[in-house]
Amino acid sequence: MGAIEVEGLRKHFDPPKGPVAVADVSFQIEEGEIFSLLGSNGAGKTTTISILSCLLKPDSGEARVGGFSVTREPEKVKALIGVVPQDIALYDDMTGRENLLFWGRMYGMSGSTLSKRVDEVLELIGLLDRQKDRLGKYSGGMKRRVNIGAALLHNPRFLYLDEPTVGIDPQSRRSILDKVKDLNAAGVTILYTTHYMEEAQELSHRIGIMDQGTLIALGTQDELVRLVGEQTRIDLALDRDAEILAGRWRDLPGVSSISDPEDGRLFLSTDDANTLMPRLFESARAADARITEISLAEPNLEMVFLHLTGRALRD
Amino acid sequence: MMRALSIAWKDTVHVYRDFAGLAMMFIAPLVLATVLGAAFGSGDNFSIAAAKTVVVDQDAGAGAGMPAAGATLVAALQSPEVGDLLTVTEVDSPEAAREAVDSGDAAVAVIIPPGLSDALTGTAPGKAEIEIYKDPALTVGPSIAEAVAESVVQSFNGSRAAAAAAARLAVAQGLTGNAQIADIATKTAAVVAMEARDDAQITLEQRNPVVAGAEKEKRPNVASQVLVGMMLFFMLFGASVPARSVLDEHRNGTLSRLFTTPTRRGVILGGKFIAVFVVVLVQAIILMLAGWLLFKADWGEPGPVTALLVCSALVAASLGLVTVSFAKTPGQAGAVSSAIFVFLGLVSGNFTGTIVTSGPFATVRRVSPIGWLMEGWSKVLYGGSWASIALPVLVTLGFAVVLFAVSVFFFRRRYA
Numbered sequence: 001m002g003a004i005e006v007e008g009l010r011k012h013f014d015p016p017k018g019p020v021a022v023a024d025v026s027f028q029i030e031e032g033e034i035f036s037l038l039g040s041n042g043a044g045k046t047t048t049i050s051i052l053s054c055l056l057k058p059d060s061g062e063a064r065v066g067g068f069s070v071t072r073e074p075e076k077v078k079a080l081i082g083v084v085p086q087d088i089a090l091y092d093d094m095t096g097r098e099n100l101l102f103w104g105r106m107y108g109m110s111g112s113t114l115s116k117r118v119d120e121v122l123e124l125i126g127l128l129d130r131q132k133d134r135l136g137k138y139s140g141g142m143k144r145r146v147n148i149g150a151a152l153l154h155n156p157r158f159l160y161l162d163e164p165t166v167g168i169d170p171q172s173r174r175s176i177l178d179k180v181k182d183l184n185a186a187g188v189t190i191l192y193t194t195h196y197m198e199e200a201q202e203l204s205h206r207i208g209i210m211d212q213g214t215l216i217a218l219g220t221q222d223e224l225v226r227l228v229g230e231q232t233r234i235d236l237a238l239d240r241d242a243e244i245l246a247g248r249w250r251d252l253p254g255v256s257s258i259s260d261p262e263d264g265r266l267f268l269s270t271d272d273a274n275t276l277m278p279r280l281f282e283s284a285r286a287a288d289a290r291i292t293e294i295s296l297a298e299p300n301l302e303m304v305f306l307h308l309t310g311r312a313l314r315d
Numbered sequence: 316m317m318r319a320l321s322i323a324w325k326d327t328v329h330v331y332r333d334f335a336g337l338a339m340m341f342i343a344p345l346v347l348a349t350v351l352g353a354a355f356g357s358g359d360n361f362s363i364a365a366a367k368t369v370v371v372d373q374d375a376g377a378g379a380g381m382p383a384a385g386a387t388l389v390a391a392l393q394s395p396e397v398g399d400l401l402t403v404t405e406v407d408s409p410e411a412a413r414e415a416v417d418s419g420d421a422a423v424a425v426i427i428p429p430g431l432s433d434a435l436t437g438t439a440p441g442k443a444e445i446e447i448y449k450d451p452a453l454t455v456g457p458s459i460a461e462a463v464a465e466s467v468v469q470s471f472n473g474s475r476a477a478a479a480a481a482a483r484l485a486v487a488q489g490l491t492g493n494a495q496i497a498d499i500a501t502k503t504a505a506v507v508a509m510e511a512r513d514d515a516q517i518t519l520e521q522r523n524p525v526v527a528g529a530e531k532e533k534r535p536n537v538a539s540q541v542l543v544g545m546m547l548f549f550m551l552f553g554a555s556v557p558a559r560s561v562l563d564e565h566r567n568g569t570l571s572r573l574f575t576t577p578t579r580r581g582v583i584l585g586g587k588f589i590a591v592f593v594v595v596l597v598q599a600i601i602l603m604l605a606g607w608l609l610f611k612a613d614w615g616e617p618g619p620v621t622a623l624l625v626c627s628a629l630v631a632a633s634l635g636l637v638t639v640s641f642a643k644t645p646g647q648a649g650a651v652s653s654a655i656f657v658f659l660g661l662v663s664g665n666f667t668g669t670i671v672t673s674g675p676f677a678t679v680r681r682v683s684p685i686g687w688l689m690e691g692w693s694k695v696l697y698g699g700s701w702a703s704i705a706l707p708v709l710v711t712l713g714f715a716v717v718l719f720a721v722s723v724f725f726f727r728r729r730y731a
Contacts, residue, residue, distance in 0.1 A: 053575045075577050083575040089568035091325065093332045105321040106576040150572075 002028030003189050004035075004052065004158065009061035011047050021047040023213040024061070029191060029206075034184050036200040037193040038301060039210035040311075045193040046086060048210070049162050052191065053083045066157060079107075082151030086162040088143045092136040096127055096146050099135060100153060107154035117153055124179070125149040141172025148179065159183060160191045165199065177202060197301040207301065211309050225299045228307040231256055232273040233300065237265045237293040238284065245287055252279060257303075259312040264292075269303050318578045322586025323593060326557050330594050336556040340598045344549040345605055365402045366422040366456020368392060369412045372405065374431040384435050385427040388445070388467045392425060392460065400459045413448050423457035424448040425464055435471050538610035543692045544665035546602045547627060547685055551656040553598040554635025555648070557591045561636075561726065562645045574730070584726055588719065591632040599624055615695035619704050623691050626711040630684045633718035634659075640725035659685050684714035 011022040022044045029035040037045045050056040052063055054074035062069065068076040090099050100121055104114045122128045125145040135143060148164060161180065165173040180203055184190050194200055200207050201221055209217040209224070217224055238245060242261035249268065250258050254276040258268040270276045273296055284291050306312055330336055370392055374385025392403045404421070406412050412424035426446035434443035445464055449457035561584075564570035573583055603624075606612035614620050638655050642648035660666060663685035664676065680686030691707030 055571055055574055075579075078575060078577040081575070083572065085568055085572055085575075087568045089572040091329065091569065093329055094325070098328075102321060102325050103572075103576070105318060106573060106578045108318070108577060110317060 003031040003033075003066060004029040004191065005062075005064045006048070006052070007062050009048065009051060009063060010059050011044075011051065011056060012059050020213050022051070022058070025210075025213075025215045026061075027208050027215060027218055029189060031189055032184070032187060033205045034180070034190045034192060034203050036204040036207045037191070037210055038195065038197065038200045038207050038305070039193075040195050042212070043195075043210040044213040045210055046162055047213075049083075049160050049191065049193055053081060053160060054078055079154075080156060081158045081160060082154065082156030084148050084151045084159070084161040084164050086164075086166065088147045090135055090143065090146055090150065093134060095132050095134050096138065096142075097122065097131040099146060100150060103150040104153040109154060114153070117155075121149040121152055124152070126175070139172075141168045141175070144168050144172060144176060145179075148176065152183070156188065158189045158191065162193050163195070164192075165194070165196065197305070201301055209301075209305060209308065211305075216308050217304065221301065224301060224304045228256075228269060228299045228303055229271065231269045231271050231299055231303070231307075233267055233269050233297040233303050234273055234277065234280075235265070235267045235293075235295045235297060236280070236291050239264065239290045239292050241287055241289045242266060245284060245289060248283060248287075249280065252276070252283070254279070257306045257310065259306055262312075267303070267306075269299065269307065319582045319586035319589060322573075322578075322583060323589035326560050326587060326590030327593055329560060330557050330590070333556070340549065340553040340556065340594075341601060343552075344545045344602055345609075347545050365398075365400055366453070366459060367420065368401045368403045368423050368425065368456075368460045369406050369415045369421045370403055370425045370427070371407070371409050371412045372427045373409075373429040374427050375429065376432045384432040384471055387471075388425070388427055388431075388464060391467045392463055397459065397463055401456070401463070409446070416448050416450055419450070422450050422453045423460045425460055435475055538606060539612035539614055539696050542602070542606040542610065542612050543696065544660075544689065546599055546606075547631075547663075547688055547692075548656065548660045548665040549602070550595045550599055550627060550631040551634055551652075551659070551685075553595045554591050554631040555638065555652040555656070557587070557594050558632075558635035558639040559645050559648050559652075560590070561587060561639060562642060562648055565730075566645065570730070580727065580730060581723075584723060588632055588636060591635050592628050595631045595635075596624070596628040599627060613696075615698065616700060619695045619699065619701055622701075622708055623688065623695060623704060626691070626708050626715070627688050629715040630688060630711050630718075633715045633722065634684070636722035637718045637725075640722040640729075659683050662686060663689050665689065681710075684711050684718075687711050687714070 005028050007026050009022050009025040010020070012018065012020045019042075025044070025048060027035075037043075037048060039045050047056065051058050052065060052070060054070050054077055057071055062071070064070070065077045066080045068080070070077050091102070094102070097118060100118045101114060104110075104118060109117065119128070122131050125148065127142060127145060127149075130138070130142065135146065138146070144164060148161070151159060164180075165176055168176075177199065180190060180192065184203075190203075192199075192203060204221065206218070206220050207224060208215050217227060238261070242264045246258055246261050246266055249255055254270050254272050256269045256271065259266045277294070280294075281291060302312065330340075370389055372385040372389050374383050376383035376386070389403075389405065392401060404415075406415065409424075409426045412421075412426055415421040416424050424447075426448060428443045428445065431443045431445070445468060447457070447461050447464060449461070561570065564573070570583075574580065603612070603614055607614065634655075635652070638652040639648045642651050663680045663683045665685065677690070680689065687707045687710045691704045691711070694703040694707070
């Protein structure tokens with residue numbers, strides 16, 4: 001039995017015309033695991049995490065967290081989870097410390113226990129020296145760290161992080177990823193949503209790939225990569241007409257899948273790179289275009305996503 | 316309970332760190348009260364600038380031993396009773412008097428004709444006319460001078476009628492000589508005029524409504540009458556600031572985050588209600604203290620005043636929440652709340668103070684909880700005790716409970 005069990009979850013907003021945000025999603029997360037939901041915007045990741053946070057009620061299906069039902073025992077579930085929302089949900093006119101004290105009280109903490117825990121969390125997120133500054137004066141990365149800290153005060157057994165690194169600088173992102181790994185090492189089970197393939201690859205024990213409300217693949221990184229077979233990824237850049245050439249290459253013999261170009265760059269997968277590459281150069285020359293960069297790489301999650309959906313992850 | 320108080324504390328801190336909100340809560344009503352105070356004066360009476368009045372007395376009198384009617388009128392205009400209302404200056408000629416009004420140096424000129432006493436005693440043929448020459452753009456000052464002159468003229472005419480009656484009585488008793496009758500009439504008129512001025516038998520006395528249950532008859536001062544309407548009106552706006560925090564938090568994502576904690580939704584809304592209540596209660600106390608210090612407002616008996624203060628805060632808090640519960644965004648809430656509050660202010664008589672205590676308007680305003688509060692405050696200001704405010708207190712508490720229930724219903728439905 002998993003620590004988090006999701007079975008046949010479905011959520012349809014504003015039926016019958018509204019979108020089906022989550023359609024028959026099932027998965028399990030084991031105790032002590034980092035489980036990532038990977039998918040582009042609108043894939044249904046946030047809806048899934050909202051149901052598991054007791055914010056939304058599913059139309060059908062069931063989810064249990066720590067053995068408690070999210071629909072029938074929400075208060076017990078809420079006591080076990082810490083939720084880091086996608087957008088920063090804090091009070092700008094309060095100091096970092098005041099914010100943490102407030103959120104701690106919302107989890108039923110008080111007195112010296114709370115004060116001590118706030119000190120610990122401030123140290124953990126590296127903001128002990130800025131605790132008396134109002135949040136409005138913090139940088140985006142610092143706010144993100146407080147956003148995470150507010151979910152850690154009550155030492156949750158399960159931590160949900162919904163795209164916690166969106167819109168922050170690389171240094172802050174690195175810091176957050178390291179903190180997530182530290183927390184997991186300390187025994188916290190983590191549900192992490194992202195549309196950054198690299199984050200999912202670096203953090204996750206297992207990954208669920210979501211697309212248009214459906215869980216289209218689930219497994220470890222190695223298991224998922226095996227889905228695309230013994231293929232090679234070719235990354236290349238063109239000086240012109242990338243859209244036209246991508247359209248032509250889609251039907252070229254040996255091309256398994258190809259991404260949509262972005263800023264003249266695209267990638268494709270093939271099971272025979274040696275044969276395909278001369279054809280690519282020839283085709284580009286015929287179109288009076290030039291391949292300015294080309295490289296070969298092992299298959300990754302982005303390639304898996306392309307293979308499964310026909311679209312790049314950033315779409 | 317601790318969680319509700321934590322939410323209340325957080326919302327209260329938020330309000331006191333928002334300068335725009337504070338300005339609406341404290342500065343706006345105090346500025347308005349200052350303006351009203353400047354217009355009406357502080358303390359017990361209205362204060363109106365004295366009207367500059369010029370007077371020309373061309374009346375020479377009716378003869379030796381007889382009082383000159385012109386001098387009597389001038390004395391009336393210069394009497395201490397109207398000293399705060401009229402500043403009287405005597406000039407030599409009608410032309411000079413009119414010139415003073417035309418040039419704006421005076422608001423009104425009272426021109427007493429040469430034969431006023433003769434016309435009054437009948438020693439000369441014809442009638443006399445006192446001319447009131449006034450600036451048409453002004454109303455209050457000239458009206459006061461005109462009223463004083465009119466009262467003196469009426470006194471003269473009354474004296475003249477009394478003299479005529481005395482003369483007819485003399486004729487009836489056999490005194491038939493013309494000289495004797497004229498002498499009796501003249502002297503009677505003079506005596507009646509003097510007595511009417513010095514020893515009036517009929518006087519006017521201003522009284523105020525006596526409130527049922529009042530321990531003593533009391534005349535409320537203008538400041539408290541005006542301020543109570545302003546205070547209640549701006550308490551509504553004061554309540555809407557923290558009440559809107561529900562929508563602000565929804566927009567900022569903190570409300571959703573609160574819902575992911577083990578804090579129940581009823582506790583969250585309860586905490587917000589406490590915050591709104593505390594904020595408006597503090598606002599009202601500060602405004603009342605400011606009214607007392609700046610405008611010498613006299614609020615009444617402490618017990619009933621405290622009861623009404625708490626009721627006012629409860630009603631304002633409930634109204635603040637219920638108006639916000641209909642809105643979807645903070646901006647929409649601001650617009651909707653303002654429209655509702657202005658309407659309630661108009662219906663409830665917030666802009667007329669507690670002066671209206673009876674009549675159809677006093678009945679109509681009972682449709683609004685603010686109208687009931689105005690009624691309660693009115694009774695307290697007029698010296699009312701616990702008994703006199705019992706009904707307003709009960710009704711407003713009922714309104715507060717119903718309004719809070721309505722807001723809970725809408726919030727639960729929205730955030731279910």
